[in-house]
Amino acid sequence: MASCSGCQGVLVSCEDELLAIAGAIDIVHFPEASSRLAEEGPFDVVLVEGSISAPEHLEQIKAIRERSAVLVTVGACATSGGIQALRNFGKLEDFADRVYVRPDYLATLETSTPVADHVKVDYELRGCPIAKRQLLELLTAILKGRRPEIRNESLCLACKRYGVVCVMVAHGIPCLGPVTVNGCGAICPSLGRGCYGCFGPKEGANTQALAQRMLDMGIPREEVLRSFRFITGYAEAFREESVRHE
Amino acid sequence: MADKRVAVGDLHRMERGDFPLLLERLKGDGYRLVGPTVRDGAIRIQRIDSVQDLPVGWTDEQGPGTYRLRRREDDAYFGYRAGPQSWKRHLFPPRDPLIQLKRDGNTVEWRRPVMDEPPMAFIGVLPCDLAAIKIQDRVWMGAPFHETRYVARRRQAFLVAVNCLEPGELCFCDSMGAGPKAGDGFDLCLTELGGKFLVEVGSDRGREVLAALPVTTASDEDRHALQRGLDAARSRMGRKLNTKGLGGILFGNIDHARWEDVAKRCLTCGNCTHVCPTCFCFNVRETGTLADGQEDRERFWDSCFSLDHSMIHGGYFRNTPKQRYRQWLTHKLGAWESQFGTAGCTGCGRCIAWCPVGIDVTEEAGAIRKDSKSHVRMPAPREHRLKAGDPLIPSPAQIMRVRRETPDTATLWMEPTGPYRWRPGQFNMLSIPGVGDVPISISGQDGSAILHTVRAVGKVSEALTALEPGMLVGMRGPFGTSWPMRAARGRIVTVVAGGIGLAPLRGAIREMAASAKTYPSVRILYGARTPDDILYPDELETWSWPMHMQVGVTVDRAGPAWSGHVGVVTNLLRKGGEVRPDGVYLLCGPEIMMRVVAENLLLAKVPEEHIYLSLERNMKCGAGFCGRCQKGPYFICKDGPVFRYDKVSFVFKHPGL
Numbered sequence: 001m002a003s004c005s006g007c008q009g010v011l012v013s014c015e016d017e018l019l020a021i022a023g024a025i026d027i028v029h030f031p032e033a034s035s036r037l038a039e040e041g042p043f044d045v046v047l048v049e050g051s052i053s054a055p056e057h058l059e060q061i062k063a064i065r066e067r068s069a070v071l072v073t074v075g076a077c078a079t080s081g082g083i084q085a086l087r088n089f090g091k092l093e094d095f096a097d098r099v100y101v102r103p104d105y106l107a108t109l110e111t112s113t114p115v116a117d118h119v120k121v122d123y124e125l126r127g128c129p130i131a132k133r134q135l136l137e138l139l140t141a142i143l144k145g146r147r148p149e150i151r152n153e154s155l156c157l158a159c160k161r162y163g164v165v166c167v168m169v170a171h172g173i174p175c176l177g178p179v180t181v182n183g184c185g186a187i188c189p190s191l192g193r194g195c196y197g198c199f200g201p202k203e204g205a206n207t208q209a210l211a212q213r214m215l216d217m218g219i220p221r222e223e224v225l226r227s228f229r230f231i232t233g234y235a236e237a238f239r240e241e242s243v244r245h246e
Numbered sequence: 247m248a249d250k251r252v253a254v255g256d257l258h259r260m261e262r263g264d265f266p267l268l269l270e271r272l273k274g275d276g277y278r279l280v281g282p283t284v285r286d287g288a289i290r291i292q293r294i295d296s297v298q299d300l301p302v303g304w305t306d307e308q309g310p311g312t313y314r315l316r317r318r319e320d321d322a323y324f325g326y327r328a329g330p331q332s333w334k335r336h337l338f339p340p341r342d343p344l345i346q347l348k349r350d351g352n353t354v355e356w357r358r359p360v361m362d363e364p365p366m367a368f369i370g371v372l373p374c375d376l377a378a379i380k381i382q383d384r385v386w387m388g389a390p391f392h393e394t395r396y397v398a399r400r401r402q403a404f405l406v407a408v409n410c411l412e413p414g415e416l417c418f419c420d421s422m423g424a425g426p427k428a429g430d431g432f433d434l435c436l437t438e439l440g441g442k443f444l445v446e447v448g449s450d451r452g453r454e455v456l457a458a459l460p461v462t463t464a465s466d467e468d469r470h471a472l473q474r475g476l477d478a479a480r481s482r483m484g485r486k487l488n489t490k491g492l493g494g495i496l497f498g499n500i501d502h503a504r505w506e507d508v509a510k511r512c513l514t515c516g517n518c519t520h521v522c523p524t525c526f527c528f529n530v531r532e533t534g535t536l537a538d539g540q541e542d543r544e545r546f547w548d549s550c551f552s553l554d555h556s557m558i559h560g561g562y563f564r565n566t567p568k569q570r571y572r573q574w575l576t577h578k579l580g581a582w583e584s585q586f587g588t589a590g591c592t593g594c595g596r597c598i599a600w601c602p603v604g605i606d607v608t609e610e611a612g613a614i615r616k617d618s619k620s621h622v623r624m625p626a627p628r629e630h631r632l633k634a635g636d637p638l639i640p641s642p643a644q645i646m647r648v649r650r651e652t653p654d655t656a657t658l659w660m661e662p663t664g665p666y667r668w669r670p671g672q673f674n675m676l677s678i679p680g681v682g683d684v685p686i687s688i689s690g691q692d693g694s695a696i697l698h699t700v701r702a703v704g705k706v707s708e709a710l711t712a713l714e715p716g717m718l719v720g721m722r723g724p725f726g727t728s729w730p731m732r733a734a735r736g737r738i739v740t741v742v743a744g745g746i747g748l749a750p751l752r753g754a755i756r757e758m759a760a761s762a763k764t765y766p767s768v769r770i771l772y773g774a775r776t777p778d779d780i781l782y783p784d785e786l787e788t789w790s791w792p793m794h795m796q797v798g799v800t801v802d803r804a805g806p807a808w809s810g811h812v813g814v815v816t817n818l819l820r821k822g823g824e825v826r827p828d829g830v831y832l833l834c835g836p837e838i839m840m841r842v843v844a845e846n847l848l849l850a851k852v853p854e855e856h857i858y859l860s861l862e863r864n865m866k867c868g869a870g871f872c873g874r875c876q877k878g879p880y881f882i883c884k885d886g887p888v889f890r891y892d893k894v895s896f897v898f899k900h901p902g903l
Contacts, residue, residue: 020536136535146681147705149531153516153552156602160520161340161547165286165330169600170313178515178602192286203553204567206513213311213603 001050001057002084002112006129007075008032008049017136024143041067045142051077053084053112065119070142073115074135076128076232080200083128085112085234089242112234123148128198128231131183152203154178155195158186167194174214174227179205179237200232207241221245251463252453258461259468260436260443265323266297267459268406268434272367275455277404280336281369282326287315289329291336294369301326308416308595310604322438324370327414328594332523333368333375334382337399344395344530344638345543347679354679354718356640359542361395365402371432373425374417374594376407378523380431384586385526389630390884391637391869404451407432411439411475415484416595418608422489424592426479437472444468485598487608489589491621493580496614497878498621500572500900504613509568511603516549518597518605519574524582524590527555527873530866532680541679545872550574555874557864559703569902576903577876579611580624584879587627622896628885630870637869640677640720645713646695652779654702655746656711659695662721666696669728670753671860671888674698675868677720682706685865685883687750688724696721699749699781725868727888729754730858734830738767742843744815744835748772748781750860750887751834755789762794769796773815773839777801777808815839816846825850833859837901844891844898854892861886861894878903 012033014021021027025045028038046068052061065071076082087095088111096103115121125134134150141148155177159166167173167189175194177186181202188195201207207228214224225245228238252258260268269279281294284301294300305325307314318325343359371379379400386396407428410419419425428435433452437444444464447453519525529548534540548555550573556564564570582590591607598606647659668688676698677683684706690697702708713719731754739758743751758765770789774780780799790797798818800811811818815835819825831847833840840859847857863875863882875882878897880889889898897903 017535024536140535143536144532144680145705145709146532151552151554153549153554154514156515156517157520157547157549157552160330160517163290163292163331163335165288165290166313166517166600166602168602169311170287170315170330172312175602178513178517204514204565206511206567209511209513209603 001078002053003050003075003077003082005032005049010129010132010135014132021139025139043068045070045072047072047074048078048115049074051081051084051112052115052118054108061115061118070122072123072125072138073121074125074130076198076200078115079124079126080232081112081114081234083231087112088234126181126199127183134183153182154202155180155182155186158182159189162186162190164190167192172217174219176227179207179210196230197238198231200235201237205237207237211241252447252457254447254449254453256447257464257469258445258456259464260445260461262442264460265443269297269369271455271458272404276364277367278364279369280366284315288313289326291331291333308414308599310598310606311601313599324408324438325412327417328372328374328596330521330600333371333379334523336366337396341544341546342395343542343544347541354642356720358639361398367404369406371405371407373410373428374419374592375523376428376431377424377592381524381588381590382526389632391633393871394636405432407435409435409437409476411479413479413483414595416598417483418485418487418593420480420483421487422589422591422593427476439471439475444472485608487611488615492611493583493624494621495618496576496580497624497896499614499618500903502614504610505568505572508571508605508610511605512567512571513602514551514567514570515602516551517600517602519549519551520547521596521600523592523594532682563902575607575610581879584625584627625879625893630884637722638867640722642718643721645715645717645719647715648713651699651781655699655781657697657699658710658713659692659697660719661695668724670757671728671750672724672726673887674721674723676710678706678709681709685868689749689752701746722868725883727886729832729888731757735764738826738829739765740829741770741832742815742819744773744839747835751832754832759789759792759795762792766794768794771798771815771818773800775802777805816842819843819846825852827851827853829856831857854895855890857891858888859891860888
């Protein structure tokens with residue numbers, strides 16, 4: 001759907017594991033990486049990247065759902081609408097007019113929405129891009145018949161397990177880690193910068209309490225708004241929080 | 247001049263310039279040094295090489311949700327307070343391989359990974375952290391099992407503690423009896439005073455190490471200075487916590503408004519549990535991807551704040567931040583004492599500093615105490631007999647026979663590898679490599695085969711019900727408590743079961759059916775969803791034949807061929823005549839069923855001591871370590887699954903606890 005195809009790139013860049021995957025799984029349709037195409041299905045597993053952004057996506061996603069036993073959405077675009085969902089906060093024609101000389105040639109939906117808004121989704125891999133380890137775990141779990149070890153827990157747990165010093169508590173750097181799903185392995189805090197939520201909100205994210213903390217730390221209201229309105233800004237918890245600071 | 251007469255309990259003096267010799271001596275003895283060091287803006291605890299790595303001249307300024315390093319005016323080695331890490335990460339690592347699977351043709355073997363780590367010497371264990379290590383010792387080296395990996399690391403570890411003369415803004419070790427003086431359990435204890443070190447000898451190992459170093463006997467002046475320093479420290483604690491009867495107060499105020507209040511602020515991020523030096527909850531996962539073909543198992547730190555921690559098939563019972571925060575605090579400051587005989591908290595203050603929104607446990611506990619509505623009598627720690635062997639390694643059992651019971655249930659006959667004894671009510675952890683492992687009640691024995699009736703409710707149970715004769719499954723157990731067969735002798739016994747709940751009771755029923763003399767009156771009341779879901783229909787029929795047995799079966803929804811009772815099992819209870827207060831009642835089924843039946847029994851004046859129930863939780867270890875199966879102060883895997891109602895009613899009546 002609408003995406004940068006970076007998440008598909010994660011599968012391609014599996015390198016060492018790619019051979020094992022190709023040995024265990026028959027990849028029948030992967031336009032980014034293979035000239036073999038088989039759109040009719042039926043499929044055991046379909047990985048869908050990208051948000052529903054253009055009119056044809058509405059039809060395509062329904063057709064894909066019908067032909068797939070298991071549908072997995074991969075990446076911030078498919079799971080939350082992506083960064084292109086920032087247009088949902090305004091009016092499409094305002095943006096279109098500024099970017100395109102002939103906006104009348106555009107055929108696009110008013111909003112960019114996650115796949116789950118349109119069809120039932122069996123598994124979700126969050127991230128921008130997704131984590132290779134989680135992709136491998138999901139495929140292995142499906143093959144072995146186990147519950148995928150993909151947990152909905154805060155990023156903070158990863159930082160603490162790895163021994164990363166909290167950038168917020170020790171350095172006053174705002175970080176969305178406490179309300180963001182772990183999966184990336186705490187890449188940003190381990191490099192001394194705050195998490196910007198690219199894996200999307202964790203379950204029960206208490207964005208209000210975190211936003212209040214940020215304001216108490218002296219972060220200007222507008223910056224608090226922008227920190228929640230970013231790559232996964234359209235995911236419900238982040239969306240509602242950013243609106244509170246408008 | 248070195249004084250060679252060094253004895254345990256002695257206090258000696260060491261010159262600052264000689265301190266590096268201690269580290270060199272330990273390294274020379276083969277220890278890997280672990281100690282505090284400045285990195286990324288905090289004092290972390292990690293491998294160090296020499297005194298240069300220590301946080302010389304550093305201290306910290308802490309407050310709720312903030313921590314900043316500050317330069318000291320002097321060159322103290324140990325002039326800081328608890329940082330974001332504790333020694334727990336070295337004795338109970340965040341990720342730890344648990345089991346390795348080896349396949350050899352048709353055979354499968356589960357093995358412990360070889361541990362080839364050198365012994366560690368901990369340099370600079372603060373008193374609060376020494377107390378925390380001893381608290382964790384009771385978790386991993388208690389009863390009924392010892393956790394072999396922790397034991398191996400711990401027994402080898404050399405502990406150099408440091409007394410703390412400068413407590414911080416968040417410290418309350420004094421309130422918890424955990425400082426400022428280091429309790430016993432160290433090999434050596436240093437106090438940095440007036441530019442030199444005082445060294446107390448705590449063990450034979452410590453004595454041996456110190457005897458080889460240039461030390462002199464401490465003078466009376468030294469002793470007085472030490473005492474004065476400790477007294478001053480005691481009076482300068484940043485926080486206080488009144489622990490008197492705290493557990494009973496917290497459990498007596500389960501619906502206090504303060505829980506709602508803290509829930510609005512709590513991020514359920516779990517930072518507190520991961521910086522806490524005593525938290526022990528862990529989760530287990532099957533590892534290995536397509537590429538490496540491994541089917542090993544590892545454990546990793548988990549938190550009661552994560553949703554998954556309270557998973558039970560079909561849902562999560564600690565859904566809300568309020569329930570999770572309440573679990574954390576009631577466990578740490580209340581239930582822990584009933585579990586292990588000490589408080590769970592040492593007053594290190596880490597959870598306050600590293601909470602991104604600065605929630606303060608002393609404030610929360612204080613607020614509940616302030617307008618406490620009632621208190622509860624907390625149970626005393628339960629004595630368990632220590633069992634030999636490693637409870638975390640499965641042994642292979644071969645499937646001999648499989649019988650489909652209902653559309654989603656099957657009974658497995660499996661042959662254990664060695665002699666096996668069990669009592670009705672106990673369970674095994676059954677493992678499917680690469681998929682997982684789950685607790686399943688033992689539902690009978692046939693010759694040497696052990697029987698388990700499994701209902702497919704998740705991936706592992708699904709895989710179990712799909713097994714075929716000849717296949718291997720991993721078995722560990724038996725675990726847990728059993729039905730009170732002795733207490734039931736000579737009494738009128740009523741068994742009330744719902745759905746798959748009949749399986750854990752089957753062993754007990756068979757025993758009672760076999761002896762009218764010992765069990766003169768047994769009534770079985772069983773409820774299933776539909777006639778197709780009735781478990782062991784033939785056996786239920788057989789059980790109704792002896793004179794001393796009565797069987798009543800009901801279904802929620804009848805089919806066209808059903809001519810029996812329709813309705814919930816409590817109807818059978820009422821219909822079956824008088825509910826006798828002197829009878830013994832054994833309950834097993836969905837929690838809501840057991841709750842309603844128990845309420846009915848209590849209304850009919852049955853004493854709580856005559857009612858027994860079997861609880862169920864998602865378990866990862868089954869041996870009292872991972873913490874997932876806790877209900878208030880009880881571990882369902884070792885204090886249960888069979889409980890006498892009077893013991894658990896104070897927590898059982900709160901579903902979200």
